[in-house]
Amino acid sequence: MGRIFLSAAHGGKETGGIDPGSIAGGTTEAREMILLRDLIVTELRARSFEVLSVPDDLSAKQTIEWINSRVRRGDVALEIHADAASSPSVRGASVFYIANNDERKSNAELVLMGLLRRVTQLPNRGVKPDTNSGLGSLAFCRQTKAPALLMQVGFLSNPEDRALLQNRRRDFALGIADGLAAWSRAVDPGSGGGGATYPAINININGQKYSEQGILVDGNAYIPIDLVDRLQIDLSKAPNVRRITYRRIVYVKAIELREFNVSVSWDSASRTVSLRSNLLICSGQIDKIMSHGNASEVQLQIFLKNNNENALVRFPDIAKLYREEAAIEGVNYDIAFCQMCVETGFLRFGDDIKPEQNNFAGLGTIGGGSQAATFESARIGVRAHVQHLKAYASLEPLVQDVVDPRFRFVTRGIAPLVGQLSGRWSADLNYGDKIMAMLKRLYESAGLM
Template sequence: MFKLYLDPGHGGNDPGATGNGLQEKNVNLDIALRIRDILNNEYRDVDVNMSRTTDTTKSLTQRTNEANAWNADYYLSIHINAFNGSARGYEDYIYVGLSESSQTAQYQDIMHNEITAVNELTDRGQKQANFHVLRESAMPALLTENGFIDNANNAAKLADASYRQKVARGHVNGLERAFNLEKAASETLYRVIAGSFQVKENAEERVTYLDSRGIPAFISETSVSGSTWYRVQAGAFRNRTNADQRLSEVKAAGIGDAYIQVEEGDNPEVSGYGILGSVSLAPEHMDQFVRSINPDAPSLGNYYLTFGEAYGIRGDIAFAQALHETNYFRFTGIVNEEQNNYAGIGATGPDNSGASFATPEEGVLAHIQHLYAYASTEALPDDYVLVDPRFDLVTRGSARDWVGLNGKWAVPGDQYGQLILGLYEDVVNASITQLQNVLDQIEL
């Protein structure tokens, strides 16, 4: 077991260095929490003890005494520099007087190389100093100075959550090499996604908001159907329970559409968007989105909201599924518009175009009931009469989330659920844009 004492410098009534709207104590803590999370979630046999996990005051003596009493294997102190506004770059320190052949110096070599490989800062070198945490710690110790907070260029980087994630990753890469850390045996990684945006500024606003709520987050770029999306990630976990806890925190902060992306080795899935759940989008947003593509599309958003809420089904995502099945209600496939069959229920080929329903309302109801058959083993609620002709042919509870429909609703359909969720993200982001336009008009 590798025992790391991780020390975010300053805190509480000691802000540390300040500049460009930033306080060192806050940046130190954010980077350290990210280091802790990466180690806890991606490595085995690692125990991390932090000097502080919130904005609290702790003396230098308390910190080193705690590390010594705990018999830590390594002391890592995170700091940000300041000088005259012109100085910039990264440097790190070990205790003064140690030889280049000492174990501490060898660890410094590795840590320095890994951190500077990713931190995009001028390399100011490896140094020595008589700092308390380096002098009084009984184990090898390193203090890193991750840029200058009073330098506009460095501060702009440090203000970016995605950059702080890079810095944290560089520290972890160094620890992995220096102490031969082993990756966790589980190949499954649960990423908490707190929104995807086509406009980077919107993603940055979401990250800033989450940071203000004490939830570390950063932006990662991904490609969906050839378009670049900026995905806000609020944690990655090897333990599903930890991921579920973080997801709950994100949703409690008001991000109702957060979900968990599950990665099994090289096979990523989107999960956490269960078929069962609350509708998040307003009906008018659903209808406005599809009419921006197909002006002749019917107004079905209210039906998907009403029936979705009645059955506890994510009616807004079911709406996205209908867009996929009907080509935005253009009906360019084997199902025709008069059938009111928005889910392709029973449609198997040119000779069998599937079920027909008397009204659009009935067609949406059948769609929601068919989803309920897949997502739940409970009896069908008695709010409405059963109109889905294939309800009893479904293996009940065989698909709890949208990806679970792969190979069931559509055959072979190995990306069926992912395509639906991609469309849903399009609808969500369009609704955000609509709301922002309204707010802009109000401000004018």
């Protein structure tokens, strides 16, 4: 039986000092996860499992390096987190797995069910591909050599979840230990490592069967490097993309090509990985704020409803409004719409901004007040959002009268690309990446990439 690597998220040294993770209720994510991790380790060792506890002072990158330098065939890895949301009502547990990996999805279900059976009061938020995370991918799931999962044990920002975690910490530990034990036992020690034999898989590119086959490694599809070259993707400056050599051929993990605007999907029935590179959008324009949108009104509506089934109840015309208002000012309505999804949590909003404020982008007021701006209608709220984007991305004058209360305070044209909004629109230095991850999710759901 393989070993279990267990990491308590945060607590290590990141840029700017020690990373506490989320902070709520007088405690930190790092503290709570370390306490929980220690109980899980004790429980698993009592069950005769060999557990390697990742040192607490390592950064996220160092954590992965520490595991990768020690990993052996048959090992598994789990990192535990406590989530946080702008609304304290959001709660529940979930597990993220690397996208397009059916095996890892099943592993995630084992671990999550272990916890939920022990702590029945904890809502089930389900298992999710890492493409559904805020940044569109999770390094712990992607870059760890062992099969890896990332678990959100609850929301530290929710008083009920926080109380459960602190008052029933041992039950959390027992449940997660149950899930990890089941996962570890299910791992086939012969499925990876030196001398292994990997099953062949089919490759479909742009609707056509590719003549060469790929391989399946730990549930992940790998494709030959020559196909990557044919797609005109330069991986020379992408050291984090996993490569392996098998029978004298170099293979690349297919899901990583998503970062190069290639859509990647997996069909387990036919054992086929499908790649789509004939984008219906211009890859060089995808992150330009002043550009054309590509999704239809219906595609925007479907994307929103798939992520919040109640979103269109209060704002039935939101997709139409973004398309119309953005087109008037020359702003990419797909980008504006996806920024709205990031800011409002797919129109769920939070305690700081109410739906009736019609503020879809976290716009502030003038005069130094702490309250967010309020707009008389959804259309005016969307218009203000679009105008604020145009202020950052363009030197051109507005077509319509100014309704954005902070338009005149923006240095015009300072951020023509989505990534340049990071640290400006939001203090979050990953803010632009989160919008781009949302944009890729939209385009994949609409079949545009």
